[in-house]
Amino acid sequence: MSTVRHAVIAAAGLGTRMGRGRPKCLETIRSRTIIDRQMDLLAAIEDVRIVVGFQEHSVMEHVRRIRSDVIFVRNSSFRSTTTLQSFWMGVQGLAEPCLIMDADIIFEPTSFQEFLNDCQDGRSRIAITPSRTDDAVFVKTTGTAEELMVTGFCREHPETHEWANLAYLRPEQFANVPSYVYEHLDDQLPLQASVIESYEVDTPNDLARVEQALSRW
């Protein structure tokens, strides 16, 4: 049994599809920003690193008011790099597995905690969630609910679940290459999977969906 000690949040992106001219993690939904909610979920994790780029000072100013001991990793090439490259920068120097997550996701707290519990077996693990976003990356799975494995990713053919942009991986599973995270992980499949409840906020439609969900939680 091991507890999750490191978390890296990728918050460097431009958030162009939201069209609001500010980092998506600072989007306020039902009076709290996405990053506020994520920091709540990571409260028990000792080492939290946030990769910043677009409007880095806005993100850092906001986060340091919530939690002073965050380590900010600067991705000054954020306009020309991918989220995978941000994660690669974030995990540099780490010797243990690390939780990685996008900064534009709202996670349902109970299922997030269950994911952390699942990670205690120390194995690499991908979070998947029921398909719902406008621009989903679908996952092919096999096995039972107790031993679910991801065997493939695809964008064209809808599946019941999509990639939740949350995973527990070893540092060497990342690379400084301009691919999507799921494309890079494709070569490492099959990987253990856990189902969680999460909402990605990429478009105004996604935002409306998450507002509805939050009113139910």
Place this chain on the structure above:
Amino acid sequence: MRVAYGFDLDGTVTEEEILPRIASVLGLDREMEVLTDLTLNGAIAFEDSFRLRCHILMSVPLSQVRSIVEDVALSKPIAEFIRSHHQQSFIISGNLDYWIRPLLDDLGCGSFTSTGVVEGDRLVGIEHVLVKSEAVAQLRKHFEKVVVIGESVNDIPMFEAADVGVAYGGVHDPVENLVQVADYLTYNPKALCRLLGTL
């Protein structure tokens, strides 16, 4: 891999700036402030400003300056990190060796500093004003990787020369031009030490 950690002293390892502290105790705050403002505004170069600030303090016995410096508080977690990594930690400070000696002795690590000329109990001149990239070049001869930590304008040359630069905002916010050449930024001494332990 052999890693060297190069720490700025003022406002990074110390919890307050040393020269303003000395000036304040001696009632020379106003003179020092004017020079600091002119430096930060870019009106005079750092080296000229430093020489002028030293000249203001030359009238004071060295022993008196040192007794003031002895009371400058160190960040406990950072000082602890330096002591426990003393063979690979170095203070890289533009301050004069004679003034900051009590803090260097307390930390027990190597150092690169500006150097003064002393006669008896008086500073009578400045021998060399440290350009911090020189220190990084020296460290490269003995270490495979150089990590530097700082917060001010005069740390920029060492950030540009080092492998990894960590801008530190535990005492006050790091200057923007430094942030722009930094790889990491943190505002908390424990987080800084945690990060350094992984670099």
